[in-house]
Structure formats: structure tokens, C-alpha cells
Amino acid sequence: MKNLACLTLAVLCAILLGACAGTTPQTVGGPINPGDKIGDFTVAKGASEGVDLWWRLSCDEESAEKETCQSTLGTKVNVSWGFYADTNTGKDLDTVWSSHTLNMEIGGRPVNLQAFGSIEYAHPMMGKMRYWNVVIVTDKPGEITVHSAGGVEGESSETNLTLVFSRP
Numbered sequence: 001m002k003n004l005a006c007l008t009l010a011v012l013c014a015i016l017l018g019a020c021a022g023t024t025p026q027t028v029g030g031p032i033n034p035g036d037k038i039g040d041f042t043v044a045k046g047a048s049e050g051v052d053l054w055w056r057l058s059c060d061e062e063s064a065e066k067e068t069c070q071s072t073l074g075t076k077v078n079v080s081w082g083f084y085a086d087t088n089t090g091k092d093l094d095t096v097w098s099s100h101t102l103n104m105e106i107g108g109r110p111v112n113l114q115a116f117g118s119i120e121y122a123h124p125m126m127g128k129m130r131y132w133n134v135v136i137v138t139d140k141p142g143e144i145t146v147h148s149a150g151g152v153e154g155e156s157s158e159t160n161l162t163l164v165f166s167r168p
Helices: 002-020 093-099
Strands: 036-038 041-044 058-063 066-072 082-084 101-106 118-123 127-132 135-138 142-152 155-166
Touching: 082 093, 082 118, 093 127, 135 142
Parallel strands: 066 155
Antiparallel strands: 036 041, 041 135, 058 066, 082 127, 101 142, 118 127, 142 155
């Protein structure tokens, strides 16, 4: 009986240790932080130069809430929504930014937006726009989905963006 109890305990320990081996926030679904990988994709911060905004890519809008966009391997793509000053109400960019909400998930995992910070781009019609500095890049063909939900000034929106990276 003592041997059976020891054997059972040894098997349970082996199972538990095997289940815990290699467990990191990346593999258990913790929040995404700069530099984290999701499969072959790296989620990082990007500079304002050398980064494409997702809406500038070749995209097929399947519905108001779902788009699939094409990019090439090695291209850095910012996947955040952009916010700009509201000229109708006279609210400047800082006011709009401070009142917006955004929740983002990449590959089903929440993104720690605060860890990425923000970045600004000049839009030819809207002027200065501010984005969360969340960039996806990969050197292997594949696709990844970004879900965003949030709003500003009482208006809300939700999008499911699928990025498809392929060879040029």
C-alpha cells in the first residue's frame, strides 16, 4: 500500500510538473506587453517612420465590424484606432484622447495598452492623430486577428481585423 501511495504521488508530481513546464504569461494568455510573441508574430512598439497604419493596407471590408487586410512579411503594422481633435465641439486632441476607451485583444489575448504608450501621425485631412503604439510584425506567412472595442464621447465601435502577412 505504501508503494502504491508513493507511485501515485510520483505520477501526480510528474503530471503537474509537466503541465507547468515552460508556462509563461505568453503561453497562458496573460496580457500582451511590448516584445511578446504570439506564434510567429511579434507585438512591439514602433516609431512613426517605417510603420504602416492598418487602414492604409489593402483591405476587404466584410462588414462594418470586420476587415481583412493584406501585408508583406517584415512590414510593421500599427493595429490601433486613431483619435483626432473634434473640430465640431472644439475639443483638442488631448481632451479627446483622455476621454476615449479602447480594449484590444490580439490572438484572443488582452493587450496592455499602457505598456505600449501612444504615438502621433499626421493625417492629410484630419491633422494630428494619436494611436496606441501597438505594432505587429512577422517574417513568416500567416494571419492574426485583432479585436478592438471602445469609443469616445458616448459613441462606441467594435472591429475585428485580420492581418494576412505573405511574401511580396
